[in-house]
Amino acid sequence: MAIRVKINHQIKAPELRVITTEGENLGVITLSVALAEAQKRALDLIEISPTATPPVAKIMDYGKYLYDEKKKEKSAKAKVQTSELKIVQVKIGTGEHDLELKAKRVSEWLGRGNRVKIDLFLVGRSKYMDLNFLKERLARILKLVTVEYKMSQDVVKGPKGLSIVIEKK
Secondary structure (H helix, E strand, O other): OOOOOOEHHHOOOOEEEEEOOOOOEEEEEEHHHHHHHHHHOOOEEEEEEOOOOOOEEEEEOHHHHHHHHHHHHHHHHHHOOOOOEEEEEEEOOOOHHHHHHHHHHHHHHHHOOOEEEEEEEOOHHHHHOOHHHHHHHHHHHHHHOOOOEEEEEEEEEEOOEEEEEEEEO
């Protein structure tokens, strides 16, 4: 992605707030004076903040500016952590051993920083069972999760059953 900034004679603003490479503020000066100052120092005049009033420009080497901006962009990308929403389905009659295996998988996913949606899949008449009984069935698998978690979405009743979304604390 190319960074588009105005430099030297591409700048159209009549007045600019100018800053030097060392961070010294030269104040609000006209474009021609700012260009002369940049030329005197054998550097470029780069418009840093075109939306400010007056626009802010910096006297520095354009190549160094591009290098710094790419470096900032790259470090920002590295800090972004993507988390997926993983889904586990259990039924009312799911056995203890199967619940343990699913809870182990949920713990691994939470450990990696993913959010996990646990669906209690209801078929037939089980859709009309007591809500507290169904929540207790959903709590069975939550008791087996070894990683500390918090509920990012409370228990929700949907057309296919109950769902809950958890994430690592």
